[in-house]
Amino acid sequence: MTVMEQRGTYRPAPPPAWQPRTDPAPLLPDAEPYRVLGTEAAAKADPELLRRLYAELVKGRRYNAQATALTKQGRLAVYPSSTGQEACEVAAALALEERDWLFPSYRDTLAVVARGVDPVEALTLLRGDWHTGYDPYEHRVAPLSTPLATQLPHAVGLAHAARLKGDDVVALAMVGDGGTSEGDFHEALNFAAVWQAPVVFLVQNNGFAISVPLAKQTAAPSLAHKAVGYGMPGRLVDGNDAAAVHEVLSDAVRHARAGGGPTLIEAVTYRVEAHTNADDATRYRGDAEVETWKQHDPIALLERELTGRGLLDEAGAETARRDAETMAADLRAHMNEDPALDPMDLFADVYAEPTPQLLEQREQLRAELAAEAEQEGVQG
Amino acid sequence: MTVMEQRGTYRPAPPPAWQPRTDPAPLLPDAEPYRVLGTEAAAKADPELLRRLYAELVKGRRYNAQATALTKQGRLAVYPSSTGQEACEVAAALALEERDWLFPSYRDTLAVVARGVDPVEALTLLRGDWHTGYDPYEHRVAPLSTPLATQLPHAVGLAHAARLKGDDVVALAMVGDGGTSEGDFHEALNFAAVWQAPVVFLVQNNGFAISVPLAKQTAAPSLAHKAVGYGMPGRLVDGNDAAAVHEVLSDAVRHARAGGGPTLIEAVTYRVEAHTNADDATRYRGDAEVETWKQHDPIALLERELTGRGLLDEAGAETARRDAETMAADLRAHMNEDPALDPMDLFADVYAEPTPQLLEQREQLRAELAAEAEQEGVQG
Amino acid sequence: MTTVAVKPATMAQALTRALRDAMAADPSVHVMGEDVGTLGGVFRITDGLAKEFGEDRCTDTPLAEAGILGTAVGMAMYGLRPVVEMQFDAFAYPAFEQLVSHVAKMRNRTRGKMPLPLTIRVPYGGGIGGVEHHSDSSEAYYMATPGLHVVTPATVADAYGLLRAAIASDDPVVFLEPKRLYWSKDAWNPEEPATVEPIGRAVVRRSGRSATLITYGPSVPVCMQAAEAARAEGWDLEVVDLRSLVPFDDGTVCASVRRTGRAVVVHESGGFGGPGGEIAARVTERCFHHLEAPVLRVAGFDLPYPPPMLERHHLPGVDRILDAVGRLQWEAES
Amino acid sequence: MTTVAVKPATMAQALTRALRDAMAADPSVHVMGEDVGTLGGVFRITDGLAKEFGEDRCTDTPLAEAGILGTAVGMAMYGLRPVVEMQFDAFAYPAFEQLVSHVAKMRNRTRGKMPLPLTIRVPYGGGIGGVEHHSDSSEAYYMATPGLHVVTPATVADAYGLLRAAIASDDPVVFLEPKRLYWSKDAWNPEEPATVEPIGRAVVRRSGRSATLITYGPSVPVCMQAAEAARAEGWDLEVVDLRSLVPFDDGTVCASVRRTGRAVVVHESGGFGGPGGEIAARVTERCFHHLEAPVLRVAGFDLPYPPPMLERHHLPGVDRILDAVGRLQWEAES
Numbered sequence A, B: 001m002t003v004m005e006q007r008g009t010y011r012p013a014p015p016p017a018w019q020p021r022t023d024p025a026p027l028l029p030d031a032e033p034y035r036v037l038g039t040e041a042a043a044k045a046d047p048e049l050l051r052r053l054y055a056e057l058v059k060g061r062r063y064n065a066q067a068t069a070l071t072k073q074g075r076l077a078v079y080p081s082s083t084g085q086e087a088c089e090v091a092a093a094l095a096l097e098e099r100d101w102l103f104p105s106y107r108d109t110l111a112v113v114a115r116g117v118d119p120v121e122a123l124t125l126l127r128g129d130w131h132t133g134y135d136p137y138e139h140r141v142a143p144l145s146t147p148l149a150t151q152l153p154h155a156v157g158l159a160h161a162a163r164l165k166g167d168d169v170v171a172l173a174m175v176g177d178g179g180t181s182e183g184d185f186h187e188a189l190n191f192a193a194v195w196q197a198p199v200v201f202l203v204q205n206n207g208f209a210i211s212v213p214l215a216k217q218t219a220a221p222s223l224a225h226k227a228v229g230y231g232m233p234g235r236l237v238d239g240n241d242a243a244a245v246h247e248v249l250s251d252a253v254r255h256a257r258a259g260g261g262p263t264l265i266e267a268v269t270y271r272v273e274a275h276t277n278a279d280d281a282t283r284y285r286g287d288a289e290v291e292t293w294k295q296h297d298p299i300a301l302l303e304r305e306l307t308g309r310g311l312l313d314e315a316g317a318e319t320a321r322r323d324a325e326t327m328a329a330d331l332r333a334h335m336n337e338d339p340a341l342d343p344m345d346l347f348a349d350v351y352a353e354p355t356p357q358l359l360e361q362r363e364q365l366r367a368e369l370a371a372e373a374e375q376e377g378v379q380g
Numbered sequence C, D: 001m002t003t004v005a006v007k008p009a010t011m012a013q014a015l016t017r018a019l020r021d022a023m024a025a026d027p028s029v030h031v032m033g034e035d036v037g038t039l040g041g042v043f044r045i046t047d048g049l050a051k052e053f054g055e056d057r058c059t060d061t062p063l064a065e066a067g068i069l070g071t072a073v074g075m076a077m078y079g080l081r082p083v084v085e086m087q088f089d090a091f092a093y094p095a096f097e098q099l100v101s102h103v104a105k106m107r108n109r110t111r112g113k114m115p116l117p118l119t120i121r122v123p124y125g126g127g128i129g130g131v132e133h134h135s136d137s138s139e140a141y142y143m144a145t146p147g148l149h150v151v152t153p154a155t156v157a158d159a160y161g162l163l164r165a166a167i168a169s170d171d172p173v174v175f176l177e178p179k180r181l182y183w184s185k186d187a188w189n190p191e192e193p194a195t196v197e198p199i200g201r202a203v204v205r206r207s208g209r210s211a212t213l214i215t216y217g218p219s220v221p222v223c224m225q226a227a228e229a230a231r232a233e234g235w236d237l238e239v240v241d242l243r244s245l246v247p248f249d250d251g252t253v254c255a256s257v258r259r260t261g262r263a264v265v266v267h268e269s270g271g272f273g274g275p276g277g278e279i280a281a282r283v284t285e286r287c288f289h290h291l292e293a294p295v296l297r298v299a300g301f302d303l304p305y306p307p308p309m310l311e312r313h314h315l316p317g318v319d320r321i322l323d324a325v326g327r328l329q330w331e332a333e334s
């Protein structure tokens, strides 16, 4: 057919393969973070749940304070406190069923403990006697992840595997605002959406990645707006409103459990303390900002709701505080014991069977330690 | 203040740091790919531009055919054809000013050539005599990039550097639908948006990443919907409509040049040939799909528009074809010459100054070649 | 070992068969990667698996290597045995952080509670006329990462046996497949795939008395050729195929070197910082007083892998190997 | 070299000063990375630079290492001299593909047309009580990647001189900063920063006749201590500080070993596949007939870096070094 013959046959049509496969509208987050406390939605919240959240928040804050104190005493190598973010931590743990899995980042010790992990074992990494102190399979909690965002694909893979096996398991993966910039965040969300894996991604946007404020991290309208680019719903929630975070997370977990696929949740919160005990936050932010956020404290918000509705009185609050003190005293006592250390453990779990090379090295260390002991014996 | 004292002071407020910094609405792509040819918008298109595009498309297709033929003759190691995607290739090159930069992927030889790079030098990589055959600074074209999406952060960095230096330079970076899944895609877009770098990202969604169809690559409503998650505009365009692609790219380039920051453009197109000559596309797709797309051929689309408006007659089409044949004959002739090869070049540009170790190795090879030559002399 | 009549098979076929047998034997084995499903992989190693076992067992993933390996980690955490394909050696680099910071460390981090039975198949090396980024040899990176096993076959039979062993291993194994040997043929009975080789044992491919060539993967056939050619020079060379770089079989290697008194390490990976340094150093540490000459190394040059038209100058060939053998201070003999 | 009155300075201060002087001398030098701006870096090496030179010259990037290095590549393409900070050694892994496939290869890929004058600062090594992923030693990976220079200072003066040289280099340099020496002090005059060391030269830190300790970075002070302690055993040890792993200064190293006839390579990076193999192998190739004993290696064990409370057992210390020296077959002497 020559050019001329084609004349008049021209009927424009869209490119054949083009059909939007997902309606983007329901995937977009609301303009305002979702809130429950102090709104009409609060009336519908389960009082028992609110009381439970409250007790856990109080305990969580006390845990953070205790761990920070232990750092000052040299009992921990480092501690990244989640003070101010307790609502996210606690809600993340409580939104899951026992059979579900939690994938925490290094800041999420509270979530790990709220999920049932022994408070001392949860601190092994940060104390420095081993990398992961708890058995991940006991409470279905992955190791605290230090390399940012790397835990997200793990959560996707685990959730996918469970689904392939026909198990009813949802994985909840936690990451910070800074972590959303990593390639692994992107790849994990994409895999999750393509596989429709039962995963919930919880971004705690606490305003900072160490010293770097959100404005240098992203130009997006919100981090929740990233979801539509993967074809999953994005939700924005007030991260200091424990009831709201719990509700949004629970919805997402239910959605995933029902085969609806992943959800990305951005919880807007604030890191009240420095990045870790080793950080000096005065170098990059003013007191005023911190003070403003303290006015929006997650414990205070919930307390007001509970007291306003007569669900908590001074005695109840006192009980919560006392329970928290008991936990802290217990933690202190345990952490003040020196952990049992055996240098030979270095070689124990590099492989299922140590290689011949590692066996040689183990013998070398054993000989060195024997010589050291002898030396000390001679001197002592 | 005790819990009781707080009663009544509770005035809920949104989390203090929360304000959407960008209005998401204008960043979202339209529901349908933008089109010009065969629509009312075509009337506004510059006839000269349309004719230029046409000539380049015809030349481009011929180039692809010639390169593929050369592969069969063993003159090229491999060739990834862009047949069916010529509108994207050509428009990408023409939307830029001379001072701008192009960052192509391995499939974008046509764009590289359309930008002015010598057609033979553009094939050096695929012929196999060296990695990059042209001087990237001569036409401001980065090396053809094989590791997927890795060229995107380069484009961002270069654009950012130019802006820091006060130069008026826009970088256009090309990537495939498959490449959007890589972490580097995510990181590049995020850096670009945060830095408001003058970059345009052109995704050629040709339906496949080798054998993997788009549906296994993403669950997003469109790839252009990823833009809002970075805070940049996302645009969807019919990638076989050369006028539309040119317009959308030119708008984005203008926007970037004016300091408006980056844009993500998804051009919906189709890879008519196999992934490369080494690929067997019948293993993963049927003829019917290919045929449907051939009905939406970029050259035919433009041809109809031009002829319909009396901008192209049989003679004009013939001229375009003849020019393309001349180019092809020239390419054939050059590619049938064996390239001059000097094994010593291996050592020339590993470092600015070869290390002592490399000098030793160079001498070793020199001795080996001398021995080889002697051997051949003896035998010959 | 009872072997019946055998016919020639390619290494590619043996690998496919190993995957198929492993999947049939154990439902927890899952194959995943780019183009491994419908297409059967760009080298066709996974050909037919998606059809036979379904797309859930042999899955075309999105195009993102960190995502592939990272999700495989999660799948392994849940008790599956993922077998990941990296399309080419250089395209495994995006997964490097997952590999080093998680795959290699997870068992150790968790005191053995969370082992990762993962196999990472990586086609490696050059000699196939590939354009840049398609011919890297990255075994040095993996060797330097404690917690990984690093295995590479050189024969059709080993391709089967070692891949089965890798998949059966409770530890992560980087399984390096020499691209240019994919189409190499050998007498092998695919109907009776016989032995699953244990990981960690080197093998003497050719006995000899003059000197030992220590090698692995794509360089094994080259060394065999060199040994043949060396006969003309009066050298009777022994060839040791390492098969496993981690763990390293000091016993077999050192027994050979002690016997011959001379050794050359041969690989196509770059020499500087490459596997040969480790091998030469540990052989020397263990066999110093048996050595008549320093252990020499023949390796790729220390430069980015060359373009196809120049690669033959880069790859260690018979002449370069014999040249090194010639420098093993034979004068001392006379 | 005219030196005026000097006062103690830390390695961290010298590094800061080197960055500042380089930025002042050349407007194309740009510092970028996570927290390098307002905070001055988690180790405070970039302290004050954003204030002095503005945020465009010392930039807090988004949190993505491949993005940092990848955009730095683009900046270098446009004629800038980016100096990238990786926050910790293990957090450079996400950038591995950019490093290997682009940074190391770009000059070569483009026949010298597109050099990349890039410095990648990587705090490395352990001994600071860091939790997992904060104490890796990854120099083996960089050494095995042709196209990179790999440099590491052990003294305050070298920290200044080598960093200036790295930034001035027209090639990419991986600049490895021994974390635990950041706060080490030395007499150094920051007001007259003196010589810019050329890259590629090792230096004899201590002369001795009995044996040579070949080392670099964090292990240099340990070797100096070992050499002191060795006097009690009657050994007079020479200590060679490599300073540059790529290029490697065979001349200085071999001259020393030929003199002493014995050598131990010391580093804290894992032994297997680590730098020591390369070093021992090349020294042996070049000095075989001068060696009274095989070149031995003292290195970290072949395992993931231990938790803080156990790291002292992993790190090569004075005793382990002396033990190796003791195994250098002194019987042969008598």
Ligand SMILES: Cc1ncc(C[n+]2csc(CCOP(=O)(O)OP(=O)(O)O)c2C)c(N)n1
Pocket (backbone or CB within 6 Å): A107, A146, A147, A148, A175, A176, A177, A178, A179, A180, A206, A208, A209, A210, A271, A275, D034, D063, D087, D091, D094
């Ligand atoms: C891959 C990687 N890069 C860098 C770091 C160093 N680092 C540790 S925490 C941190 C900031 C993380 O910020 P964000 O994700 O917002 O979490 P937050 O600390 O606020 O909880 C950085 C840069 C790391 N742990 N991993």
Ligand SMILES: Cc1ncc(C[n+]2csc(CCOP(=O)(O)OP(=O)(O)O)c2C)c(N)n1
Pocket (backbone or CB within 6 Å): B107, B146, B147, B148, B175, B176, B177, B178, B179, B180, B206, B208, B209, B210, B271, B275, C034, C063, C087, C091, C094
């Ligand atoms: C990092 C990386 N992984 C894998 C590959 C191998 N590979 C080359 S092309 C290709 C498919 C790319 O698809 P797409 O991005 O859609 O581009 P297209 O080929 O369709 O132009 C793959 C997987 C690669 N080049 N780089």
Ligand SMILES: [Mg+2]
Pocket (backbone or CB within 6 Å): A176, A177, A178, A204, A205, A206, A207, A208, A209, A210
């Ligand atoms: Mg944060």
Ligand SMILES: [Mg+2]
Pocket (backbone or CB within 6 Å): B176, B177, B178, B204, B205, B206, B207, B208, B209, B210
């Ligand atoms: Mg494509």
